[in-house]
Amino acid sequence: MGTVGTSTDGIAGERRQLINVAYRLLGSVAEAEDAVQDAYARWYGLPRSRQEEILSPGAWLTTVTGRICLDLLGSARARRERYVGAWLPEPLPDRTEWDHAGGADPTGPADPADQIVLDESVAMAFLVVLESMTPAERVAFVLHDVFRYPFAEIAQVLGRTPAACKQLAASARRRVGAARAPVTATGRTDVVRRVKEAWETKDIAALVGLLDPAAVMTADGGGMVGTVLRPVEGGARIAQYMVAIADKAPGLELLERLVNGVPGLVAQRAGVVMTVASFDVSDGRVTRIWAVRNPEKLRPWVLAGR
Template sequence: MTEGVVDTMTSRSGPGYDRDDPSLSAIMSERRQLINLAYRLLGSLAEAEDVVQETYARWYAMSDREQEAIEAPGAWLRKVAGRICLDLLGSARARRESYVGEWIPEPVPDRTEWMKPEGDPADRVTLDESVNMAFLVVLESMTPAERVAFILHDVFRYSFPEVAEIVGRTPGACRQLASSARRRVREAETPATPSAQQAGIVRDFKLAWEAKDIDALIGLLDPGVTATADGGGLVSARLLPVHGGDLVAQAFADIARVAPDLAILERTVNGQPGLVAQQDGVTVAVFAFEVAGDRIKHIWAVRNPEKLRPWTAG
C-alpha cells in the first residue's frame, strides 16, 4: 500500500493534467503536514505513510467538479487523514494484543541522518517535544478519541469545532477528551533535563556498556529504571520489560558479551540523545532514553527490522 500511489499521482498524464498546475502543487505541499499529523496520531511512520497515500487516493478518486467544490483542499485532506487515523487507532488496539512482545512506537532519526532510500524530504517527521519517545508512549495509553482530540488541539492547534468534525463528537465532548489526555501527560511528566546533560549521560552509558562495567551502568540508572524491547517476533528480544537498575545493567552487559562486534553510535532519536547499534554497517537496534535529573529512567530498544527502515540505507 505504501508504494506507487503518490508516484502515480505525480507522474500521470492525460487531458487536463499539467505537471506545473498550481492547484496540484498546493495539494502535494500538504504531504509533509499530513505525515507529521499521522505519525503523531499513530506512532508508526509506516502506517502514517499508508494514511497519507490513502488520503491522496481519496482526493484523486473524486471528479474535477467534486474537487473544485471543496473550498479548502488542505483542510479537507487533514480532516480525511484524521478520520483514517482514528479508524486505524481503533483496530490497532486489537492488532497489538496479538503482537509478539512489547509494542514500541517507531523511532525516527534526525533529518541529517535520514537513510530512507527514496529520501523524500516530505516524508520526514519534524522533531519536537511531541515526538519524543516518552511522550509517544504516554499517547499509547490513551483511548483513540482522547489521542486524536489531544494531538489535533494541543499540538496542531485545531479548534474544538474542527476536532469535533473529525472525531464525530460535540466540541464540548472533544474538550473533555483533550483535558483527560492532558491529565495523563502531566501525570507521566518528569522534570526536563537539558539536552546537553542528557547527551552526556547517554554517552557515559554507551562507554560503560561497551566496557561491560556493570557498576558504572548501575550508577547511571535510576533504581526504578525500566528497559523495554520490541522485536515484533521477527528478531530476538525480551518479551517483557526489565525493571530495576541491577537487572537492566546486567542485561546490557550480557548483550556486550554475546555481541562483541556490535558498534554503538550516538544518534538523535525522536529529537533526543539516543544510541544506534550496528552490525556490519546495518542498524539492528535503536535505543531511546528518558532521563530524569542525572539518571536514566526509561530505555526503549527497538529491534523490529520493519521499524528500522529510515535508519538503514539500501
C-alpha cells in the same frame, strides 16, 4: 486546518503536514504514509465539481486523514494483542543524517520519515504516553495541543461536539502529566554518553550508578529477532542484561545518535543497524529505556546509515 487552492501543487503541499499529524497519531511511519496516501486517493477520487465545492482542501484532507487514523487506532488494540512482545513506536533518525543518505533519489519524492519535524511531540517518552490514550483522546489531544487545530474542526474528525472534544483533550492532557518535563540536551547527552561508555566496557557498577533503581527497559523485537518479551525492571537487572547482550554480540558498535530528536544510542554490527535505543532521563539518571529491534521499524535507519 489550512487553506490551499485546488491546484495539484497546492494539494501536494499539504503532504508534509499530513505525514506529521499521522505519525504522531499512529507512531508508525509506514502506517502514516498509508493513511495519507489513502486520504489523497479519496481526494482524487472526487468528481471535479465536488473538489471545487470544497473551500479548504487542506482542511478536508486533514479531516479525512484524521478519520482514517482514528479507524486504525481503533483496530490497533486487536493487532497489538497478536504482536509478539511489547510494541513501541518507530524511532526516527536525525534529519541531517537522513539528508546524507546515499540511496535516495534527490529528484524523487521525499521519504515520509524525512518530512517529520523532530520536536518534543515525537520524543519516544511522549509517543509512549500517547499509546495509553483512547483513540479519541489521542486524536483530540494531538490535533489541538500539538497542532493547535480548533475544537470546532476536531469535532468534524471525531464526530462529536466541540465541547466533548475539549473534554477528551483535557483527559489526555492529564495522562501526559510529567512526560513532557524538559531535560536539557546537554544533561541528557552526558548521561547517554556515560551509559555508552559503561556499556562498552561492561562496567556493571557504572551502569547501575547511571540507572535509576526503579528504571524500566522495554524492548520491541516483533517476534522477528530475539529480545525480552516483557519489560526488565530495576537498575541492577537492566545493567546485568545490557552486559549480557554485549557478551553475546561481539563486534557490536555503539553510536551516539539523535533518536526522535533526543540523544540516544544506535547499535550496529558489520554496518547493519541492529537496535535503536531511546532514553528518558531524570535527575541525572536513566529512568526508561526503549530498545527497538524489529527490523521492519528500523528501515529509515538502514537508509540513514548508508
